[in-house]
Amino acid sequence: MRRELFKMPPGIYLDGNSLGLMPFAAKAAVEKRLLEWEESAVGGWDDWFELSERLAPKVARLVGANRDxxxxxxxxxxxxxxxxxxxxxxQNVRRNILAxxxxxxxDLYALESWTSLHGTELKKVPSRDGETLEFADILEAMTDDIALILLPTVLYRSGQKLDVKKLTRAAHERGVLIGWDAAHSIGAMPHAFHDxxxxxxxxxxxxYVNAGPGAPGGLFVHQKHQERTPVLRGWWGHDKLSQFEMRGDFRRSSGAGAFQQGTPSILALAALEGAMTVFDCLDLLELRQKSLELTDYFMDLCDKHLIELQIVTPRAHTERGGHVALAHPGARALSLALREKGVVADFRAPNVLRLAPVALYNTKAELEQTVQILRELLDGMKMGTLEPGLSSSSMVT
Ligand SMILES: Cc1ncc(COP(=O)(O)O)c(C=O)c1O
Structure with missing residues (x-):
């Protein structure tokens, strides 16, 4: 959809669910901020001071949130x-966390830090097949002892998408707070966190937002909770107008900005600033439509030509994120061999190959080529000739 805005590496890149490609605008924005540092030194802060605040409303559109x-x-x-x-x-009764x-x-490490601090328990909804979750099992696990739930919008391995609206409602009907990890959905589909x-x-x-390795993250706090003062405070969460009065008492910034802590990396924010221009005037429903079209196309090709690979990603559009997960005992060897042939996909132990046809920059032709290469590799495996790491095959262009 916006391939011309990205620096496309040689070969075929299907790993945007791990690290998105670099938009030219991200590089230009970092160079601009570097120049400002070079020329203005500390004077640059006049403009940098509220850079996070200026980016928040743009990101808010991606998650369906109000700007603050x-x-x-x-x-x-x-x-x-x-x-x-x-x-x-x-509390006494509602005391545990559910993930x-x-x-x-x-996510589990972070949650466990807090349950061990409080002497409570981290409970985990089990998976029946090791790759996906059943709606009914999540509901069943919302027992009377649960105080807080954290769920992924899209599962990082299988790419299964959970129903944020229904599960949020179910949690609230039981009087439980619910948070979401949207790492694998932001930038790939619309959200409606506020509604x-x-x-x-x-x-x-x-x-999928393509803001570079280690880019600054994002958080959402619903308007209904914004009277809460953050327990972990820092001066960057202080009211902006009086932050530099350097008062000893903390006056929270309005909105979710209060959850910031220390000085942000301006160079890293600059990359996000540039990357966000890719989303300017982009209809998120169209983006999602295109993403589904690509994953549908890829799964159809897999059905036809790669029957040895088991598609573990759910087929229903309502239950699928932006990537496709293929299970095979030789997944590690396949991912290495793919890379040798110029196709970047990733491997998740013990047996999953993840491929993300990103709507912003991948094409159907790239998927066709990838399937053809995978077919050759699987044939090579059958004949015992696949030696990942040793072949000298040339890059796909
Ligand atoms: C679902 C999910 N949560 C968290 C992370 C990583 O968290 P952090 O950005 O703190 O390194 C990832 C990284 O891929 C992820 O996929």
Missing amino acids: EVAVTGSITGNLHALLATFYQP TELDFPT DGVDFAVWCHYK
């Missing part, structure tokens, strides 16, 4: 800690 419900700051892990410190207040056994490990009543959310900008 989003802060651009930190990392998923750090933001989770900041939000849990404030939102996780175990799932398929969550990205850092869905989500209590809080976290995400990164280095995947």
Whole structure:
């Protein structure tokens, strides 16, 4: 859809669900901010001071939030800690946290930090097949002892998409707060965090938002909670107008900005500033439509030509994110061999190959070529001639 705005590397890049490609605008924005540093030194802060605040409304559109419900700051892990410190207040009966056994490990580590601090328990919704979750199992796990739930919008391995609206409502009907990790959905589909009543959310900008390795993350706090003063405070969460009065008492900034802590990296924010221009005037429903078209096309090709690979991503549009996960015992060898042939996909132990046809820059022709290469590799495996790491095949262009 916007391929011309990206620096396309040689070969075929299908790993935008891990690290998005570089938009030319991101590079230009970083160069501009570097020049400002070079020329103005500390004077640059006149403009940099509210850079996060200026980016937040743009990012808010991607998650369906009001402009003051989003802060651009930190990392998923750090933001989770900041939000849990404030939102996780175990009571006598409602005392435990609910997550799932398929969550990205850092989420579980962060949650466990807080349950161990409080002497409570982290419960995990089990998966029946090791790759996906059943709606009914999540509901069943929302028992009377649960105080807070954290779920992924899209599962990082299988690409299964959960129903944010229904699960948020179910949590609230039981009097439980619910937060979401939107790492694998932001920039790939529209969200409606405000209207869905989500209590809080976290995400990164280095995947489908293309803001570069280690880009600053984002957090959402619903308007209904904005009277809460963050438990973990820092001067960057102070009211902006009086931040430099250097008062000893903390006056929270309005909105989610209060959950910021320390000085942000302006160079990293600059990359996000540039990357966000790719989304200017972009209809997020059209983006999602294009993404579904690509994943449908890819799965159809897999059905026809790669029957040895098991598609573990759900087929229903309502239950699928932006990538496709293929299970095979030789997935590691396949991912290495693909890379040798110029196709970048990624491998998740023990047996999953993840490929993300990103709507912003990937094409159907790239998917056709990838399937053809995978077919050759699988044939090579059958004949015992696939030696990943040793072949000298040329790059696909
Ligand atoms: C779902 C999910 N959560 C969290 C992270 C990583 O968190 P952080 O940005 O703090 O490194 C990832 C990284 O890929 C992820 O996929």
